[in-house]
């Protein structure tokens with residue numbers, strides 16, 4: 001008799017306790033206490049609550065607009081030579097979308113991609129970025145530090161990813177439900193490297209204008225610099241004539257795709273010969289190209305061939321990419337013509353030959369290429385076998401501008417076609433990997449073609465709902481106003497005008513098979 005009420009009371013208390021536990025969010029660790037985590041080889045140096053509003057990243061002049069988040073700063077040292085800085089930003093439980101997003105880097109820059117992190121956290125993601133193990137873009141960081149090169153090549157992104165997942169788990173009290181990686185340029189290489197080397201890291205990967213063929217691209221930069229500079233190192237083609245080349249190439253090839261819209265749908269179909277605008281006399285004026293200028297442009301299109309076998313070492317740059325905008329980045333100036341020496345020549349000096357006095361004119365495109373591919377394979381991401389990534393259910397969404405003057409789009413297409421062959425054909429590849437080519441788009445952004453689109457949104461649909469992207473609707477803006485929309489189609493499909501409706505409206509186009517190339 002005495003026990004009964006007591007028993008009932010105990011039961012009642014436990015059920016209150018149980019329902020209370022079920023209703024509450026899983027117990028996470030308060031932000032400031034995350035410094036106490038003991039992840040092997042990782043030191044958390046700071047963990048601070050950041051208030052919504054303006055956040056000015058270290059060393060930056062302008063502030064980013066951010067929601068409230070927990071900012072974790074950390075250093076990973078997977079080897080005794082490593083010093084990989086990374087940050088993890090975690091939204092509070094109420095605004096977290098339950099997902100994690102790793103973001104990529106640009107070029108050789110050793111810096112945390114704060115802008116991309118702000119974009120991710122605004123979208124509700126927990127996010128992470130790393131400096132890839134060095135500061136700045138001076139390539140001398142790798143001299144005498146072979147492990148730092150591996151960190152930059154691929155390890156830093158992986159270590160960041162594994163550590164960030166754990167930090168998010170501890171901060172939120174549970175693991176993220178999905179993980180995505182988003183990157184363009186060097187970030188596109190990192191994206192493909194993750195799919196190839198660390199297939200378990202991400203459920204979905206966005207690889208934009210990927211610089212994944214890094215070793216051969218570096219040889220391509222050098223060959224193209226030599227082909228476009230005179231013996232004194234002066235650029236042969238002035239900027240105004242780059243614009244002339246683009247105008248002439250577009251005029252010659254615009255209609256080949258069946259629609260005169262100022263865009264070359266597929267520059268591989270364009271055989272514009274710069275000799276068509278050669279000067280008729282010895283007078284060199286702004287409306288024509290001299291013989292050396294014609295020869296230099298042709299070499300840019302042709303790419304770099306192996307001196308002994310004739311094999312294409314690295315593809316040339318597409319017709320249309322010469323100079324489609326005023327900034328040096330919208331054409332061949334930034335990476336080829338403006339530099340006083342071949343871009344990334346320090347790759348050879350400090351990473352390959354360990355000879356600061358190396359003269360780039362002594363390069364041997366036979367033996368030196370073989371040596372580089374033997375010694376530095378960890379710097380490239382060119383494995384065409386994505387079986388493990390496909391098998392774990394991963395989805396890979398890639399895109400590239402057909403006017404990209406930095407990473408030649410033909411190389412991105414060649415990688416996609418190589419994977420298609422390796423993975424068992426187009427249908428077996430489309431299941432998990434799609435490539436969207438953007439006519440008239442430059443390197444990651446910009447250009448006369450529609451070049452803004454939500455790749456991550458399309459990937460989320462694919463990963464989370466099984467809805468594969470059949471097109472990405474891209475917009476082009478002039479002075480902030482949308483003046484053209486157009487579907488980007490999964491390669492090898494192309495957007496074709498239906499015959500009615502505005503050529504500036506995506507709805508007037510459908511994705512169809514391209515006619516075979518001649």
Ligand SMILES: [Ca+2]
Nearest residue numbers: 254259261263
């Ligand atoms: Ca056209």
